[in-house]
Amino acid sequence: MTLQHMERPVGIGTHEGTERIGAGGLGMDFQRLTVRTTVRIISRYGVLVGFLALWQAAASSGWVNAAVLPPVDMIVAALWKGLAGGSLLGDIAISLQRAGLAFAAAVIIAIPLGLVMGQVRAVETALDPILQLFRQTSALALYPVFILLLGLGEASKVFVIFWATLFPLLLNTISGVKEVDPKLLEMARVYGARRLTVFRRVVLPGAVPSIFVGLRLGATTALLLLIASEMIGANKGIGFQVMNAQYNFQIPLMFAAIVILAALGLIANQVLVSLQRRLCRWNDPVS
Amino acid sequence: MSVTSINRGGEVTIRDLSKSFPIAGRELAVLRSLDLDIRSGECLVIVGASGSGKTTLLRILAGLEAADNGTVAIDGRKVEGVGAERAVIFQEPRLLPWLSVLGNVAFGLEVRGVPKPEAEERARFYIALVGLAEFADAWPRQLSGGMAQRVGIARALTVQPGILLLDEPLGALDAMTKISMQEELARIWSEENVTMVLVTHDLEEAIYLADRVLILPKEKGGAARLISIDLPRPRDRSESHFVRYREGLLREFGLH
Incomplete structure (x- = not known):
């Protein structure tokens, strides 16, 4: 069967519940938690954001023909209008x-x-x-x-x-x-x-x-x-x-x-x- | 409701039982006109080399396989197919992964038409009996091999069978778990008024649990042998009589 490649939802961001908060350093732990969450978000969505940023830069600076590949903000605007x-x-x-x-x-x-x-x-x-x-x-x-x-x-x-x-x-x-x-x-x-x-x-x-x-x-x-x-x-x-x-x-x-x-x-x-x-x-x- | 055992053992009479399987174009006889009486409430352990037909015998008793020849009767009534007075514990726990421990243990009763609340109440009793009360709501995938097998045992006990058939139930467990489970089986057998027929290839397990050991022959023409284990319970594996029985059984297999 060729269907087994369907991606299984992996447990990203599922362990927050088990994070222990130490009695002494609540602020420290909170800070570490925030850092860890940020890292997780970046590792998951970083490439996507980078891709969109590259597109925007390429289209608005004229590396590519903006008539064919319009900048992201124009697409968002058209989407909003529609x-x-x-x-x-x-x-x-x-x-x-x-x-x-x-x-x-x-x-x-x-x-x-x-x-x-x-x-x-x-x-x-x-x-x-x-x-x-x-x-x-x-x-x-x-x-x-x-x-x-x-x-x-x-x-x-x-x-x-x-x-x-x-x-x-x-x-x-x-x-x-x-x-x-x-x-x-x-x-x-x-x-x-x-x-x-x-x-x-x-x-x-x-x-x-x-x-x-x-x-x-x-x-x-x-x-x-x-x-x-x-x-x-x-x-x-x-x-x-x-x-x-x-x-x-x-x-x-x-x-x-x-x-x-x-x-x-x-x-x-x-x-x-x-x-x-x-x-x-x-x-x-x-x- | 207080849950009490209502099972009352069961006497098994086996006459002239034969079974063969076609292997590579030849009929290979695994059971040859076997006669055997299993007493009500006893623990009979079946041993034998692989291919001696011990699992086949158990599956015929369970009603999962038909004999070529001969009869099996329980309390004088001829066995055809599965029956409510028997329960089987397999080598694998065979738990339904989509049911909790409680759901799995109650499964046998529910299938037999017992209303869910009643089935679950009785299931809880047997879950506690095998020491898993805290895990009633766990999923099977969260259990260790030994725990899963306990759930399988509890499921079989919950239907309160007169005859409990066990097919190498501890065969897949590690040595430590195995020993504690043997003790557990001995305890369950003494508490529940049940006839127990157990297949194993572990001779120590056989001596630890059995009233009598049935040795099935491998070769053609060999006769099945029955050995009574006359040792007080609970049994001590290191005690000299125990060891002597072990040596005797090893000799039966030509290993000593």
Whole structure:
């Protein structure tokens, strides 16, 4: 499986709680704590800040063509204008609606199907070849087909996102179910657990971490396909704005739309990570 | 509710039991028409070289594997599959990582339909019995190997089985933990009215715990042997009779 590279949240900044405050030197300890926190922030965000500073310097001093790479402050200004002025809000809403609908549909179909496929060998054997074929066929290559079938409206966009999101979710759910330790299944059997109980109390919780890998990968895929579909045939949406701003040479606006896309990806990932921490406290190195 | 043991042992009758496995195209017999009576409330320890079928015998008793031939009966009733009067302790603790210690120990009862509050109350009793009262809310990954195995033992005790089947339960533990766990098993066995069948490859463990030791033969045609360990409890490993039993067992394996 190629999904194991998904970054695990590491425990940066998790030990504040265990920091001991000595009776004698509260001020000293506080100072040391502040220093340590500062070091931690710098080591985590230093490179990012440096990158933005370099960009700003390069663009405002004319090392690079500011018309192509506008300085950071101009991008921020365009972003602010688009959000506060409301002109980008409609695009964000429609994009969220497309990706959200498709993602929800993929979750509703892929997770139950994956749970059944992982459990019932006959179903998996029957469906595996066609799933492999579909999975290896790029969703973007199929987009023209979907447009022919569903028209150039919302349906084909939502469907292509749904289609691409389905597979990481499905495959991770299946492998999560199949990788549940058979020794635990046998243990449950010894206590007389029936099939449904084994499923509910052993298979399902055991598959949750893998399902979350699928959810996070699915969210990334959904955003990727969202942009692609909006670039091809849309007149609204963040992906459309990126393309449109480029055509009209509104480069700061183009970058502002790209920043919004990056933010959407980060937020989606963060939401899933916190949900996973909630559900998998047993698996979490932080708790 | 005061939690008291209601388990009352169980008598195991094994007749003409055979089991073989296909290995490299040949049928390899691991059990050959074994007859054995396990008394109610006794501690029977099964030893034998690897491949002698001791784990297979235990798994048949547990109902996890079917014999090719012969019967196993508990209190006169033929065994088919797993049953509520038996509990198994495996070599690995086999804890569910998403349940706390309490949740794991109560698992067996909950699966059997005991309401959660009652299951947890009884679980707490047995968690205390294995000395883990403070760790009831810990996650399995936070436990040492010995502690995790104690949780597995508590889970088995909580369903109050008449017969406790243990498959090399201490095999994966370090020497010090192992000795203290042997003492614990001896104590639990004397406190709980339970028939204990334990598989081990540790002869000292066998003598320390067993009323009788069953030695399974490795070679074809060899006969299973039963040796009674007539030593007062608690047993002292350095005492001369203990040592003599040990030498006797070693001789059985041709090692002395």
